[in-house]
Amino acid sequence: MMASIGEFDPLNNIVPATKIEVTVSCRDLLHVDTFSKSDPVVVLYLQGIGTKEWREFGRTEVIDNTLNPNFVRKFFLDFFFEEKQNLRFDVYNVDSRSSNISKFDFLGQTFCTLGEIIGSTGGRLENSLSGIPGKKLGAIIFTAEELSNCRDIATMQLCANKLDKKDFFGKSDPFLVFYRSNEDGTFTICHKTEVVKNTLNPVWQPFTIPVRALCNGDYDRTVKVDVYDWDRDGSHDFIGEFTTSYRDFSRGQNQFNVYEVLNPKKKGKKKKYINSGTVTLLSFKVESEYTFVDFIRGGTQLNFTVAIDFTASNGDPSQPTSLHYMNPYQMNAYAMALKAVGDIIQDYDSDKLFPAYGFGAKLPPDGKISHAFPLSGDNENPNCVGIEGVLEAYFQSIRTVQLYGPTNFSPVINQVARSAQDVTDGSQYFVLLMITDGVISDMVQTKEAVVNAAALPMSIIIIGVGPAEFDAMEELDGDEVRVSFRGHFAERDIVQFVPFRDYMDRSGNQVLSMARLAKDVLAEIPEQLLGFMKTRGIEPRPALTSSDLPNLHRHI
Structure with missing residues (x-):
């Protein structure tokens, strides 16, 4: 526990x-x-x-x-x-x-x-x-x-009175931990408040939590709250617990929302034990938020673009050791990563036309180095038809271009950003998948490109293939520290980086490897899309209903 x-x-x-x-x-x-x-x-x-x-x-x-x-x-x-x-x-x-x-x-x-x-x-x-x-x-x-209760967000504030004193020299440093109960009787942690230092009568900051995180849509399901005294070494002392439900909370501040904090061990030992303090609900409100599904049903399209690393460090494609090797019996890591992500995103893109680029190669006939060449070979039209079309164009490019270098990311990011700049009304959201085997050569320019792209309807997924050290990539994935360029911080975290090797199934099950990879790299996209829409005040368009669509009632 x-x-x-x-x-x-x-x-x-x-x-x-x-x-x-x-x-x-x-x-x-x-x-x-x-x-x-x-x-x-x-x-x-x-x-x-x-x-x-x-x-x-x-x-x-x-x-x-x-x-x-x-x-x-x-x-x-x-x-x-x-x-x-x-x-x-x-x-x-x-x-x-x-x-x-x-x-x-x-x-x-x-x-x-x-x-x-x-x-x-x-x-x-x-x-x-x-x-x-x-x-x-x-x-x-x-x-x-x-279902409508999926979009509700609760905001609440709690305080406590006369909690047990746990610290030898001072009072307690209390914090609350909330758990939702599961069907099988177990509990899942769903929120932790901040610590209020040196008091037995803390007032915690208001916090927001999705209602489904608190009760998974069942308003009468038990919500358990533990009260702890914070300790620097992590061995937090248990003060006591109480149970409630979303329905009780939703009644707001009243005499029923004052909870006795009970410590079962103390209760068993001390005859005169009453409680270890009380916790009171000070305020509670529920608001509805727009969801990812609202935007998709309102017609927002996900525009998917692919960029593949054609630098020489991938190895000679005719050799089995190359990351671009075309084994007739199984897909290479580039193809697997592309298919894993593309197969899911394509369901949200109605025209199924995907721009696909390569970077870091010398192109025929004159050996010019390019960092954003269309895999289709057509400079006017970089689109491929469906994920299968992207794979075909990739296989064709491997046969025709010369792997070279350096590994420059910024040209492709800026290319997609230019498209995203033209549609900031919420009707489209751009997802760029970059698959690479190595270290970025133009890190400064890439950071600038990411900072600029963060203000646009755009997310970037970077998948590292092969055995290289990808430490520098973590700088771009702003989970810990937001990416910055010359003191300007990205307004949103839009980059998700993962090394493919972390998802490889040990038994060689490619389907499982691809499912694991996609699950992790795509998990943040809905929140990133919502974050952009929210900061721009964009609301989803009304969903088309069956009455807006022809032919539904023709046989009824």
Whole structure:
């Protein structure tokens, strides 16, 4: 228990995911019953990360005698932007009372990701059903909505009275630790207040916390609060604890929100023990904040650009030791990193056109060195069609350019920044993925480029491949200290750097390595997008609803 308090990092604390409600309907299903129409049901399967296994997640109700069902029972799914959440929907005709699927008639299936549904216009995706050769199986339609309590942020302030004195020479240095309870009875730390020095009657600063971090949407779930006396060596003394709930807190300041702090050990030992002090809720308010999903549903597009390091330190591409070696049987680290990140981001970019650049190579025919050449070979149009198109252009470039140097980052960053500068109205957000094997040669210019880019709708992901020391990269990843240039600090932290080797699966499972990598490098993008929108006062456009879309009601 004690160790976990010290290790708690509010920046990296996992807030429960946004909950998405998926509604399903079908059109023109296959007619299989002789005397009536079909009695359809839809079964949802989820695929585990890094495995190929599908497991059943849930089923809609069965609707009798229709080929155009609008199901009432919804699927509630946790949404993680940074994961590729593969879904499979199977449609069956139910003609027996059994719940055993093997007894049902198969009417077709479709595969998609949760990101595809959310990233579709208005959060509405229509797919054709397939799986029975030579037959038209109709369509399945999904709509996605975020549950409203996912966006609530609570602000509260607490104080304490007559806490136990724990320090030999002075009073106590109290702080509070909040835990939300989990379904299985365990507790997860979700907030830690600051320490108020040398007092038994502390007043803590007001703090804000997402409501779902406090109770995961269940207002009556237990919230446990521990009171500690801070010690410099980290062995904080336990003063006592109390429990409450989000619903109790939300009633605001009243006589019920004064809590006795109890220490079970003391209570057991001392007959006259009453309590170890009291904690009082001074104020409580809830506000709604816009979420990442609000912006995506309102039409904000993620523009994805790739830049690949073609410097000589990667090694001769014709040799197996090269980081750019084209093994016919497995992808190299560059291709894996590109695919891992690109496969997820592409769900949020409707045109699927991705600019792709190389840097640090000599180009044919005259051997000119370039630090931002289009992999497509077309200076007028650097776009590639889909992630597969980017991979093809990369493989083609490896065969045609000469690896050289130095490793200059700033030209590509400035190139993307110029595009981002043209659209600062919230309709687009730019994500630049840079994959490199080594140390930056133009660190000063790169810092300047990052500081300038931080004022634009833009994030930068840098993935280091190969065995090099990447210490200098940590300077650009502003988690600890914000990047600065000539005394100007970046207004936001927009760079995320990771070495790929930290994510490699020991057993050689490439799918798992890629999933781990993507999860880590993409996790900060939603917050970075929201940070930009907030500082610019940009609100999401209203989500397109089904009534704004043609053809939804054509068969109803």
